[in-house]
Amino acid sequence: MALLEVQNLVIDIPTDAGVLHAVSGISFSLERGETLAIVGESGSGKSLTSLALMDLLPRRAQRKADRIAFDGTDLQSISASGMRKLRGNRMAMIFQEPMTSLNPSYTIGNQLMEALTCHRRVPAKEARDRAIHLLEKVGITAADKRMGQYPHQLSGGLRQRVMIAMALMCGPDLIIADEPTTALDVTIQAQILHLIADLQKEFGMAVILITHDLGVVARVADKVGVMYAGRLVETGSARDVFKDPRHPYTRGLLECIPVPGRTQPGMPLGAIRGQVPNLIGKLEGCAFRNRCDFAAGECAGTIPLAAPTPAHDVRCVRLPALEATA
Template sequence: MALLEVKDLVIDIPTEAGVLHAVSGISFSLERGETLAIVGESGSGKSLTSLALMDLLPKRAQRKAAKISFDGADLMTISAGGMRKLRGNRMAMIFQEPMTSLNPAYTIGDQLMEALTCHRKVSAKEARDRAIHLLEKVGITAADRRLGQYPHQLSGGLRQRVMIAMALMCGPDLIIADEPTTALDVTIQAQILHLIADLQKEFGMAVILITHDLGVVARVADKVGVMYAGRLVETGAARAVFKHPRHPYTRGLLDCIPVPGRTVPGMPLGAIRGQVPNLIGKLEGCAFRNRCDFAGPECAGEIAIAHPEPEHDVRCVRMPVLEASA
């Protein structure tokens, strides 16, 4: 049985202009020890999807789904108390910006220890020892001294490592990392990604990585879900998606990345014209068609999911035209 199963997840947000359909019927599953990367432009619904899994959506947001199951527990019917027992314990989240996620009024040690004492019957010494152990595990030196420091006394890279240690305090089965490297420089990004991959292997966790960086995905993901305008337009094994992208949007994202040995220095990189459409109101047909070089009249109708190979799903009716141009 899969650790996490999501079927037909919908997130609607009422606004003065109408209902914003932020996420429209996405489905995926995740096994223990796997890494699923969900990629796409800003505004595609990636972060809201992760918040929906943790039941942390804004109050006005309305979550519906045929199924959201975590290790057999139905997250659509679970009580608020039951969800609190899972959240931070068996399901943990690394948020996008640690400076706004860590409480500036409490020390690093207090916040790390609280994550454990809320879910386990442990002494203060045991919680402190666990916090020191995990800070060392994530590469923070002088960990016992760091426990007495406040978030503003740490660099961005150290704060992100603290967030990872906090997520690991209870030994979760699933970690959701929402753009964990966005605010960091390239060198620290690589360190954080290697750290998450190493810790995953050591602790056997499943990981959902939310990102817009396909270079990141290529290094760490087992499976990829490409998200556009609230829908998953292509899903499959990372190797298959990168080797044979079957959706025009996926190809457009990949064309934006320079390829060593193939991209000529000084040559302009690919770009996707236009912008993500307004998601208020009903959206007919393929949401990408106004930006797509392969669009045809049929793109304005219902778009069925094609299965070009096992466990590789594509929401596109122009896939043969795209492949012919490859």
């Protein structure tokens, strides 16, 4: 049995202009110890998907699905108190911007210890020892001293490491990392990603990595889901998606990345023309067709999910034309 199963997840948000279809029927699963990377442009629905799994959506957002199950537990029928017992305990999240996720009024130590004392009812000394141990584990020196500091006294990289330590406090089965390196410089980004990968191997956790950086995905993911305008347009193993991308959007994203040894200095990178469509109102056909060089009349109709190879799914009706240019 998969650790996490999501079938036909839909997220709608009522607005004054109409209903915003933020996520439109996505499905995926995740095994223990696996890393699933969900990639796509800003506004594609990646972060809302992660918030839906944690039941942290904005109040007006409406979540529906055929099934959302965590280790056999139906997350749609579970009570609010039952969800609180899972959230932060067996399911944890590393948020995008640690400065707004950490409480500026409490010390790092208080915030780390709170998760363990709430979920496990352990003595304060045991919680403190666990917090110091994890701060050291994520590469923070003088951890005992850091426990008494406030978030504003730490750099962005240190705050992100604190968020990772906080997510690990209860030894969760699943960690959702929502663009955990967005606010960091390149060298710190690499350190954080290696850290998450090393901790995953050590603790045997499953990881969902939300990102727009395909370079990140290539290094750490087992499976990849490419998301566009609220839909997963291509899913498969990282090897399949990078070696043989089938959807024109996936190809466009990969062409935007410079390749060492192949991309010469001054050589123009690829670009995807146009803009992401408005997701308010009824959406028909392929949402990418107005930006796609392979679009045809059939792209305005129903777009079934095709499987060109086992465990590699693509939502595109123009696969024959794309294969001819592979």
